[in-house]
Amino acid sequence: MLSPLDKAKELVTHTLQLSFRPDKGLTAEDVAEARQYIAKYWSRVERFHPKDDESLLGLPHPYLVPSYRTKTGFDYNEMYYWDSYFMVQGLLDAEHKELVCGILDNLLFLFKRFKVIPNASRTYLTGRSQPPFLTSFIFDLYQKYDLDKDWLKASIEVAQEEYQTVWMGVSKPNERQVYRGLSRHYDINYLHDLAEAESGWDMTPRFERRALNFLPVDLNALLYKYEEDFARVARIFDNKREAAQWDAAAAARKATMDELMWDHIRGLYYDYNYVKQKRGNTSSLAAYYPMWAGMADEKQAAALVRALRRFEHKGGLSTTDALPLGQFVLGSLPTQWAYPNGWAPLHVIIVRALERYGYHRDARRIAIKWLKTNLQWFNEYHVFLEKYNVVSPEKPPVKGLYPSQTGFGWTNAVFERFCQDYIDRSA
Numbered sequence: 001m002l003s004p005l006d007k008a009k010e011l012v013t014h015t016l017q018l019s020f021r022p023d024k025g026l027t028a029e030d031v032a033e034a035r036q037y038i039a040k041y042w043s044r045v046e047r048f049h050p051k052d053d054e055s056l057l058g059l060p061h062p063y064l065v066p067s068y069r070t071k072t073g074f075d076y077n078e079m080y081y082w083d084s085y086f087m088v089q090g091l092l093d094a095e096h097k098e099l100v101c102g103i104l105d106n107l108l109f110l111f112k113r114f115k116v117i118p119n120a121s122r123t124y125l126t127g128r129s130q131p132p133f134l135t136s137f138i139f140d141l142y143q144k145y146d147l148d149k150d151w152l153k154a155s156i157e158v159a160q161e162e163y164q165t166v167w168m169g170v171s172k173p174n175e176r177q178v179y180r181g182l183s184r185h186y187d188i189n190y191l192h193d194l195a196e197a198e199s200g201w202d203m204t205p206r207f208e209r210r211a212l213n214f215l216p217v218d219l220n221a222l223l224y225k226y227e228e229d230f231a232r233v234a235r236i237f238d239n240k241r242e243a244a245q246w247d248a249a250a251a252a253r254k255a256t257m258d259e260l261m262w263d264h265i266r267g268l269y270y271d272y273n274y275v276k277q278k279r280g281n282t283s284s285l286a287a288y289y290p291m292w293a294g295m296a297d298e299k300q301a302a303a304l305v306r307a308l309r310r311f312e313h314k315g316g317l318s319t320t321d322a323l324p325l326g327q328f329v330l331g332s333l334p335t336q337w338a339y340p341n342g343w344a345p346l347h348v349i350i351v352r353a354l355e356r357y358g359y360h361r362d363a364r365r366i367a368i369k370w371l372k373t374n375l376q377w378f379n380e381y382h383v384f385l386e387k388y389n390v391v392s393p394e395k396p397p398v399k400g401l402y403p404s405q406t407g408f409g410w411t412n413a414v415f416e417r418f419c420q421d422y423i424d425r426s427a
Contacts, residue, residue, distance in 0.1 A: 038412040044068040057121040061102025067407030078120040081130035090413030127188035128198040135229035179274035182215045204337035213275040221289035267303030283321040291353035301357040315373035315393035316342045336400030340391035344414035384411045
């Protein structure tokens with residue numbers, strides 16, 4: 001006869017097995033406790049640091065840090081660029097308007113002060129940036145909070161300066177535009193590994209430990225999005241000539257990316273090594289940024305959807321496909337941005353890309369898989385993780401250069417966003 005404890009364990013095991021049935025959805029009741037945890041967690045990762053203090057830069061408004069852990073030797077107190085964009089995706093409501101708008105203002109403030117939005121608000125991180133989501137951030141707030149055109153104009157002018165100064169720079173301290181109008185990641189110290197850190201994918205097999213040599217597909221898709229967003233603003237202000245100029249810049253970038261990065265056989269975009277003048281070999285979820293940005297044509301989008309099978313597993317999407325041993329990064333640095341790990345920001349990019357092109361069933365399937373992976377870990381350990389092992393969701397993710405983090409800002413936010421989009425709206 002089973003003891004009460006053994007019965008409880010058996011029930012948990014049965015529940016976890018059921019959670020990965022592809023035909024089983026999620027209800028509001030299934031995610032209620034996790035969402036309550038997330039709602040309470042935001043106050044733990046909110047910071048307000050208005051004055052410079054040693055290496056920590058002062059910011060005019062409160063902000064969010066990715067995680068809260070004490071006595072680990074890896075505590076966060078600084079605000080990060082792309083983390084901030086993904087964290088606010090779970091906070092786009094009236095209750096958090098002041099916080100969300102303040103975070104964007106902090107990013108604009110940092111650019112005005114340093115002529116770059118740093119990797120994070122530390123003096124020693126001002127030599128590089130992070131993936132540029134500024135125009136997307138601006139438009140999210142403009143639409144959600146019905147902000148006025150004067151605010152939009154002032155904010156976009158900062159983004160245009162960031163685009164020209166940082167991402168289209170051709171010499172130090174911003175030597176990023178290096179080949180046929182396309183840009184790379186960079187760090188003022190001109191070190192490959194630090195340039196890879198700017199990509200946010202530190203570390204990954206994508207760049208073969210030679211990040212300065214690669215034109216990343218995701219970065220250039222983000223810059224295509226900037227150009228189309230600038231055209232969109234020009235049309236809002238009825239400046240047809242300027243809109244046409246930005247549309248032309250975006251079209252030129254698309255044409256070059258299609259020539260250099262699009263692989264017709266494999267149906268994916270690949271990073272381009274401009275030094276060797278050939279595509280990289282790593283298949284990764286970065287390939288879906290052009291679809292998210294609206295750059296892919298319908299034929300390319302269909303091929304990208306077919307290629308999802310390379311990445312889709314029981315627990316969601318792996319960051320890269322399963323690489324042959326010889327393709328892993330040489331040296332001792334672990335590659336946490338790779339198979340079998342899955343990451344929240346990449347899931348939201350792919351899900352939105354699928355929705356944009358009308359692949360609603362695929363988007364929903366992937367969102368629900370990701371929710372279940374997060375939920376399984378939360379139900380067992382009562383925490384959210386920075387990343388997950390999507391191939392074997394019951395196992396820990398593969399570690400990176402720094403300790404695996406719990407919390408976790410963008411995971412919490414994307415979980416909440418997917419609950420709103422795929423559970424609340426289905427109720």
